[in-house]
Amino acid sequence: MLVAENLFKSYRRHADTVKVLQGLNLSVADGEFLSIVGASGSGKSTLLHLLGTLDAPDTGTISLDGRRVDNLRSRERDALRNKTFGFVFQFYHLLPELTTLDNVLMPAFIGQSVFGWLRTRAQWRLRAEEILNRVGLGHRLRHKPRELSGGEMQRAAVARALLTRPRVLLADEPTGNLDVENGGDIVRLLRELNRDDGVTIVMVTHNLEIAAVTDRVVKMSHGQVVEDTPGSFRPRLLSAAV
Numbered sequence: 001m002l003v004a005e006n007l008f009k010s011y012r013r014h015a016d017t018v019k020v021l022q023g024l025n026l027s028v029a030d031g032e033f034l035s036i037v038g039a040s041g042s043g044k045s046t047l048l049h050l051l052g053t054l055d056a057p058d059t060g061t062i063s064l065d066g067r068r069v070d071n072l073r074s075r076e077r078d079a080l081r082n083k084t085f086g087f088v089f090q091f092y093h094l095l096p097e098l099t100t101l102d103n104v105l106m107p108a109f110i111g112q113s114v115f116g117w118l119r120t121r122a123q124w125r126l127r128a129e130e131i132l133n134r135v136g137l138g139h140r141l142r143h144k145p146r147e148l149s150g151g152e153m154q155r156a157a158v159a160r161a162l163l164t165r166p167r168v169l170l171a172d173e174p175t176g177n178l179d180v181e182n183g184g185d186i187v188r189l190l191r192e193l194n195r196d197d198g199v200t201i202v203m204v205t206h207n208l209e210i211a212a213v214t215d216r217v218v219k220m221s222h223g224q225v226v227e228d229t230p231g232s233f234r235p236r237l238l239s240a241a242v
C-alpha cells in the first residue's frame, strides 16, 4: 500500500550537510503493524515524516496505492494527509487550555469554515466521544491535559489521531515518555486498534520489547534498512506480551 523507493534526504545547516536517508526502500502492507528501530540519528523520525507527507525526499519516490504522493502540490498533499494519516508523538502535543474532548475534536475543526463546523460539530462530537470511549477515556471528557496522567494524555493523542478514521497511524516513540506499565497499555491499545479496526500502524521505538509485539520489525542504520524481521507477536500472548 505505502511504498518508499530509493529515498535520499539531507538536511543543510549553515555550511554543513547531514545525510540522513541514503537510498532507503520500504513497503508497508495494508493492515500491517510495523515498528522501526535503530540507533539515535539513524533517520527513523525523518522516514516517518516523509511517509506521512509532512516533508518531501530530496530524491526517490513514495507511493500510496500505486500513486505518487511525494511530489503533490501542497493543497493536494494536505488533503491527502488529513484523510490518510494520523500522527502520534512522544510528547502528546495536546493544547493545554482545551478539554480532552476539544483536543480530540481539533482535527475536525481545523480547515473547516465556521458554517461547516457549526453544521457538522454534533456528528464530530459523537465520533469524538466514541473514540474516547474506545481508548478508555470516556470518563475524562472535561479534563484538561494537566489533569490527566501521562498514559491518559497519550490515549487522548491516539484518539485525536484516529478521529477522522485515517488508514495509517504514524507513531513516533509513542511510549518514550511513559513508564513500563503505561507504555505497555499504549502498545496494547495500538495492537487492538490494528486488529479490530484494521488501522495500519508504523511505529518508531527504541524499546525492543515493545517492537517485538508488532508484526514486523524494521531496523535502520545510517539511513538505510539493514534488517527486516517478523516480530514475535502472537494474538493469544497479547495480554502477557508487554
Ligand SMILES: Nc1ncnc2c1ncn2[C@@H]1O[C@H](COP(=O)(O)OP(=O)(O)OP(=O)(O)O)[C@@H](O)[C@H]1O
Residues within 6 Å of the ligand: 011, 012, 013, 018, 020, 038, 039, 040, 041, 042, 043, 044, 045, 046, 047
Ligand atoms: N530539521 C533538521 N535540520 C537539521 N538536521 C536534522 C533535522 N532533523 C533531523 N536532523 C538530523 O538528522 C539526523 C536523523 O534524525 P532523525 O530524527 O530522523 O533520527 P532518529 O533515528 O529518529 O533519531 P532519535 O532516535 O534520536 O530520535 C540526526 O543527526 C539529526 O540531528
